[in-house]
Amino acid sequence: MIQISRLTKRFGDLTAVDNLSISIEAGEIFGFIGPNGAGKSTTMKVLACLLKPDQGAATVDGLSVRTDGDAIRQRIGYMPDFIGYYDDLTVDEYLQFFAAAFRLPRKKRRPVVDAVLELTDLTAKRDSMVASLSRGMSQRLGVARVLIHDPKVLLLDEPASGLDPRARIEMRELLSELARMGKTLMVSSHILSELAEMCSSIGIIERGRLIFAGSIDDAYAKVKGGERVLIRLEAADNLDRLVPSVAARLTADQRVASVSADPGKPGVIRVELEPGEHGHHFLIERIIQGGGRVAAFTPQGVNLEDAFLRLTKGAVQ
Amino acid sequence: MSDPAPTPSRLVPILRNLDPRALFFGPIFQKDMRISGRKLGVYIGRCAFALLLAVVITIAFVSVLRNTGQRESASARIQALQGVAPVFVISVLWVQFGAMTLLAPVLTGGAICEERRAQTLPALLTTPLSPLQIVCSKGASRLAQLLIIGLLSLPVLLGVRLFGGVRAETVLAGASISISATIMAASVGLFFSSRAARATTATLAAYCTLILLMAGLPLLGVALNEYARHEFPSARLPQVLGAWAPNWPLRIPDTAIYASSPPAALGAVSWGSDQGVPVRDIWVSSTIVSLVISLFSVGLASLSLRGVMRRSLGAPRLTRSQRRTRRKAIAAGDAPPEQSGALRSRRSRRVGDLPVLWREIRQSLFPTRAMLAVSILGVLLIEGVMLLAMDIDEIGLAMVPVLIGMVLILLQAALLSSSGFSSEREARTLDVLLTSRVSPFQLVAGKLLGSIRRQWFIPLVLLAHTALIVDFAEAHPIVLVHLTIIMLGPILMLSGTGVFFGLCFRKSITASAVNLALALALWLLLPIGGVVVAELVFNSGDLSQSFGHFVIFTHPVAQGVISVEGAHDEFAERITNLDYDVIDADLTGVGWTIYLVCAFLIQAFVGVLGALAAVLRFTRYTGRTP
Numbered sequence: 001m002i003q004i005s006r007l008t009k010r011f012g013d014l015t016a017v018d019n020l021s022i023s024i025e026a027g028e029i030f031g032f033i034g035p036n037g038a039g040k041s042t043t044m045k046v047l048a049c050l051l052k053p054d055q056g057a058a059t060v061d062g063l064s065v066r067t068d069g070d071a072i073r074q075r076i077g078y079m080p081d082f083i084g085y086y087d088d089l090t091v092d093e094y095l096q097f098f099a100a101a102f103r104l105p106r107k108k109r110r111p112v113v114d115a116v117l118e119l120t121d122l123t124a125k126r127d128s129m130v131a132s133l134s135r136g137m138s139q140r141l142g143v144a145r146v147l148i149h150d151p152k153v154l155l156l157d158e159p160a161s162g163l164d165p166r167a168r169i170e171m172r173e174l175l176s177e178l179a180r181m182g183k184t185l186m187v188s189s190h191i192l193s194e195l196a197e198m199c200s201s202i203g204i205i206e207r208g209r210l211i212f213a214g215s216i217d218d219a220y221a222k223v224k225g226g227e228r229v230l231i232r233l234e235a236a237d238n239l240d241r242l243v244p245s246v247a248a249r250l251t252a253d254q255r256v257a258s259v260s261a262d263p264g265k266p267g268v269i270r271v272e273l274e275p276g277e278h279g280h281h282f283l284i285e286r287i288i289q290g291g292g293r294v295a296a297f298t299p300q301g302v303n304l305e306d307a308f309l310r311l312t313k314g315a316v317q
Numbered sequence: 318m319s320d321p322a323p324t325p326s327r328l329v330p331i332l333r334n335l336d337p338r339a340l341f342f343g344p345i346f347q348k349d350m351r352i353s354g355r356k357l358g359v360y361i362g363r364c365a366f367a368l369l370l371a372v373v374i375t376i377a378f379v380s381v382l383r384n385t386g387q388r389e390s391a392s393a394r395i396q397a398l399q400g401v402a403p404v405f406v407i408s409v410l411w412v413q414f415g416a417m418t419l420l421a422p423v424l425t426g427g428a429i430c431e432e433r434r435a436q437t438l439p440a441l442l443t444t445p446l447s448p449l450q451i452v453c454s455k456g457a458s459r460l461a462q463l464l465i466i467g468l469l470s471l472p473v474l475l476g477v478r479l480f481g482g483v484r485a486e487t488v489l490a491g492a493s494i495s496i497s498a499t500i501m502a503a504s505v506g507l508f509f510s511s512r513a514a515r516a517t518t519a520t521l522a523a524y525c526t527l528i529l530l531m532a533g534l535p536l537l538g539v540a541l542n543e544y545a546r547h548e549f550p551s552a553r554l555p556q557v558l559g560a561w562a563p564n565w566p567l568r569i570p571d572t573a574i575y576a577s578s579p580p581a582a583l584g585a586v587s588w589g590s591d592q593g594v595p596v597r598d599i600w601v602s603s604t605i606v607s608l609v610i611s612l613f614s615v616g617l618a619s620l621s622l623r624g625v626m627r628r629s630l631g632a633p634r635l636t637r638s639q640r641r642t643r644r645k646a647i648a649a650g651d652a653p654p655e656q657s658g659a660l661r662s663r664r665s666r667r668v669g670d671l672p673v674l675w676r677e678i679r680q681s682l683f684p685t686r687a688m689l690a691v692s693i694l695g696v697l698l699i700e701g702v703m704l705l706a707m708d709i710d711e712i713g714l715a716m717v718p719v720l721i722g723m724v725l726i727l728l729q730a731a732l733l734s735s736s737g738f739s740s741e742r743e744a745r746t747l748d749v750l751l752t753s754r755v756s757p758f759q760l761v762a763g764k765l766l767g768s769i770r771r772q773w774f775i776p777l778v779l780l781a782h783t784a785l786i787v788d789f790a791e792a793h794p795i796v797l798v799h800l801t802i803i804m805l806g807p808i809l810m811l812s813g814t815g816v817f818f819g820l821c822f823r824k825s826i827t828a829s830a831v832n833l834a835l836a837l838a839l840w841l842l843l844p845i846g847g848v849v850v851a852e853l854v855f856n857s858g859d860l861s862q863s864f865g866h867f868v869i870f871t872h873p874v875a876q877g878v879i880s881v882e883g884a885h886d887e888f889a890e891r892i893t894n895l896d897y898d899v900i901d902a903d904l905t906g907v908g909w910t911i912y913l914v915c916a917f918l919i920q921a922f923v924g925v926l927g928a929l930a931a932v933l934r935f936t937r938y939t940g941r942t943p
Contacts, residue, residue: 084745
């Protein structure tokens with residue numbers, strides 16, 4: 001549905017998007033992840049025909065963003081990271097406004113507005129002024145707006161930004177429902193746990209370059225070797241000397257990538273393992289050899305945040 | 318038992334807040350100065366002013382040299398040279414006064430409302446800075462810019478004194494009037510900026526208020542004095558009220574009339590005063606009046622700043638008793654929850670097929686009905702005084718409101734039309750609109766027609782006033798058609814160029830300032846400069862006359878004056894009998910109508926050209942088909 005090939009976009013000396021290639025199949029929810037200023041919004045704006053690419057190509061439903069802007073606009077719904085609203089309109093008028101802007105026939109507008117209000121659970125707010133809506137409702141209104149002309153593709157830039165946990169869950173359910181309806185979604189977000197639960201594939205972008213694209217499982221597999229374990233030693237009088245001794249034993253093992261002691265938490269050691277399949281028994285053996293006793297042993301599974309942090313090489317630290 | 322801690326004096330923090338360094342040169346002043354120092358436009362503006370000054374000085378110098386060269390004897394030539402300095406000084410003082418007072422509302426109009434729009438005002442108000450400090454620092458940073466412009470002319474003013482013939486008091490008086498009027502203009506701009514939602518609205522409101530202050534107040538003073546002297550035999554008030562007509566005993570001093578209007582005061586300093594009023598009294602009192610109005614405006618802006626900010630965040634407007642009750646409740650630790658003052662819901666309307674146009678034509682010039690009511694009441698009051706106390710049969714008196722109205726229409730057209738696109742950009746709604754199927758043509762047409770529709774109030778007032786002239790002064794009703802044509806031309810033209818500039822500049826206030834500069838260049842600098850060059854430099858009557866024709870053909874105010882004058886013929890029943898005096902040519906009513914239609918068509922063409930340029934620019938900018 002969306003094909004981006006060697007896309008480059010520059011603003012003066014700054015290369016916002018550099019040789020980016022992504023392919024998103026129809027019906028997918030594609031999570032677009034990257035630190036601030038990585039080029040996510042620029043890529044989305046190119047797909048929404050708001051910016052022209054300097055090099056490369058991008059197509060939506062087989063249509064080029066360079067030449068088929070009018071046809072693409074009919075097929076996409078774009079929700080920017082900061083949604084400006086006409087605060088002199090009511091929710092109903094706001095949606096009617098965009099229904100007319102998308103040239104929906106007059107007879108169709110009422111049922112369509114009713115339907116999207118229903119879908120986004122805003123029917124009760126129909127006559128409320130847009131300016132009076134809470135942040136969560138405003139975001140839902142933004143989603144309602146992009147649905148008004150029934151586009152095939154939704155480009156949602158930070159749709160869950162600034163929402164409370166309940167509103168985030170509601171937004172996630174709404175987007176999942178849209179995916180079930182057959183829409184293709186490209187969603188950028190900083191709340192990576194949300195994307196992990198919702199997306200079928202992700203793309204990680206840093207400084208305009210794509211550093212990973214594929215399924216979430218592929219992302220986990222790529223960083224799998226870097227498993228981390230949190231170990232807490234039993235309290236002892238000689239804990240100050242014990243921790244460096246245990247750390248030295250652990251570091252000596254080839255399967256261990258790094259060991260660090262948490263200065264704020266006495267007796268706590270973080271161990272990062274080398275890539276590959278390892279058991280955990282050797283860690284306990286090394287601790288005992290170093291004279292320590294294990295109070296707690298917590299293997300930390302890899303999540304999307306880990307994958308993101310490792311793949312982006314700490315650029316977001 | 319220890320002594321209770323001494324209660325801190327409430328006076329100390331107040332005095333600390335009034336420390337001039339904190340009041341004017343605090344962090345806001347420093348931030349604003351740093352920002353303006355980085356803007357290229359600021360330096361371009363200063364260069365433009367220096368260029369204007371150089372042109373004025375050159376014209377004055379050339380004209381004096383020509384006059385001197387024509388003298389036969391050497392002593393006559395030396396005597397003529399002594400006239401150089403006053404001409405220079407007066408020219409520079411007027412350029413300085415015009416530039417500074419015109420720029421002040423543009424600079425201060427956005428000072429506070431743009432902070433509110435960027436949602437930085439609540440953050441500022443949570444700092445220890447007082448509202449007075451915020452308003453004063455904002456004003457000081459803008460005044461510093463204006464002061465730099467004022468200082469540009471200082472070397473000329475000081476250097477010119479070498480020629481002799483200029484009293485130090487003249488320079489001091491001119492500078493004092495200019496600076497105090499600039500402070501007043503800036504303060505009025507700040508006051509409206511603290512209340513208006515948009516910078517352009519604040520700037521327009523400031524200009525209207527300043528024009529009413531500078532022209533309306535002296536006019537009212539003159540009218541009341543004339544009435545007191547029974548010099549209006551046809552005034553309607555005695556006729557209507559008979560013996561009940563008030564015998565206006567109070568005579569407003571001429572000094573007060575001059576003092577209420579800085580341009581009149583500067584005129585007195587430049588060319589002397591009527592009725593022998595001492596010039597020193599005039600400039601001193603004008604300075605004091607301007608500074609008092611400034612203090613009043615800044616005080617009002619500071620007092621209302623927190624309330625305006627709270628209301629913009631949704632809090633209601635409370636009456637004094639409600640405020641007292643709430644304060645007591647807060648003191649007792651039992652504050653009731655604050656209710657929202659913002660309009661939360663209303664019955665939804667049906668949106669038309671052209672959504673941008675639908676929304677634009679529903680945007681009102683007056684944010685609330687109360688403001689519309691106050692404006693109508695104000696107009697009725699002024700019109701009532703004119704009708705009852707003045708001799709409206711006097712065409713000269715009837716024409717003054719027409720002149721003021723025409724100037725206001727030009728200002729309104731220049732300022733209001735430019736904010737269409739830039740305000741969409743400021744509200745971050747343009748991106749969303751651009752992903753819809755609304756065509757550039759629809760967008761530009763919607764913005765253009767919406768801005769034209771918003772300008773209804775002043776033209777309507779002007780037409781209503783003219784209708785009364787037609788009735789009372791037995792003028793020909795064709796003047797109503799003429800004025801409509803005259804008003805529509807600049808409205809269309811400046812709205813078209815305004816929409817174009819709105820697309821060219823990121824900030825609405827910059828676009829408005831450029832559109833205003835175009836209007837000023839066309840209708841103020843060009844006529845004055847042209848006449849001066851033709852008369853003084855080339856000393857050519859023919860050239861001056863040709864230029865006069867050009868000015869009348871393009872200038873709505875000149876056309877308005879000729880229209881009212883020409884229609885004021887109680888014996889002419891047919892249009893063909895009316896006589897319109899256009900310099901060396903006399904036109905009948907029909908000829909004048911055709912003349913005006915031609916002028917209108919050219920102005921409308923420029924407006925349409927501006928709108929088309931906007932469509933093309935928009936198409937290029939977004940890569941869409943028109």
